[in-house]
Amino acid sequence: MRLLLVEDDERVAAALAAVLRKHGLSVTHARNGEEALRALLPEPGPAYDVVLLDLGLPDQDGFEVCSRIRRQAAIPVIMVTARADVRSRIHGLNLGADDYVVKPYDTGELLARIHAVARRHTQEAAEALPAAQDPVLRPQPGALWLGPVSVELPTRRVTVEGEDIALTRKEFDLLALLAQRPGVVFRREQIISEVWRTSWEGTGRTLEVHVASLRSKLRLPALIETVRGVGYRLVVPA
Structure with missing residues (x-):
C-alpha cells in the first residue's frame, strides 16, 4: 500500500x-x-x-x-x-x-x-467497473481474482483453477480479509479483531491453525506469507 x-x-x-x-x-x-x-x-x-x-x-x-x-x-x-x-x-x-x-x-x-x-x-x-462482455469469463459481482484462486464474496465461494474448495466460515473470512488487499501486511491483532471479533489474547494459536489449514486446502503454501513479528499477507501467484 x-x-x-x-x-x-x-x-x-x-x-x-x-x-x-x-x-x-x-x-x-x-x-x-x-x-x-x-x-x-x-x-x-x-x-x-x-x-x-x-x-x-x-x-x-x-x-x-x-x-x-x-x-x-x-x-x-x-x-x-x-x-x-x-x-x-x-x-x-x-x-x-x-x-x-x-x-x-x-x-x-x-x-x-x-x-x-x-x-x-x-x-x-x-463495483464501479463495467462487467466483462463474455458471460463465461465474467466474474461474479464482488469476486476477487488471485492468480488461479477466485474468491466470490457475495456467495462465499472459493475455487482454485475452477475447482470448488470447501472452507469453514472462519477460513473464508480470513482469506477474504487478506484477499481484499493483496500484498498488504495485516497485523495478527487486526486479523483477530476483524475475523474473530475478539482481542488477541488466547486466540493466536487459532489464527495459526486457520492459516495452516488454508494453505493446505488451497494447495498453495506460498499464497499466505508469514511476516515475522508482524502478521500475514497474501501474495498473488504469478
Whole structure:
C-alpha cells in the first residue's frame, strides 16, 4: 500500500513513517499542502492508496488542501490533527475526508483506520467497473481474482483453477480479509479483531491453525506469507 503523509513536523513525520513502513506500507512524505498536491498529480506522480493529512500546515490550511485533493483525485483522505472539537470534525468530513483521527492517537488504531478506508475505496472502485462482455469469463459481482484462486464474496465461494474448495466460515473470512488487499501486511491483532471479533489474547494459536489449514486446502503454501513479528499477507501467484 502506498501512503502519502502530509505533515510539516519532521520529527513527527519520521517517527510515524518508520512505524508505517514496519507494517508493510510504502510512505512518501510531503511537508506542505502544495508539495502534497504536486505528488498527487496524475503525471508523472505515483498513485497512492491513502492520504494522511495534518491540518496545521505552514502554507495553507489543511481543510483547503483536503478540498483541493477532492477536486483533483479520488483517493481516501484521513485527517490527522490535534483539533478535537466537533465542529472541526464535521467540517472535515463535509469537505470529503474519509476519516478524522485526533492526536494523540494509538498507532494500532491508526493502522486499522488506514486499512479500513483503503478497503472501502477498493470495494467501491471494483463495483464501479463495467462487467466483462463474455458471460463465461465474467466474474461474479464482488469476486476477487488471485492468480488461479477466485474468491466470490457475495456467495462465499472459493475455487482454485475452477475447482470448488470447501472452507469453514472462519477460513473464508480470513482469506477474504487478506484477499481484499493483496500484498498488504495485516497485523495478527487486526486479523483477530476483524475475523474473530475478539482481542488477541488466547486466540493466536487459532489464527495459526486457520492459516495452516488454508494453505493446505488451497494447495498453495506460498499464497499466505508469514511476516515475522508482524502478521500475514497474501501474495498473488504469478
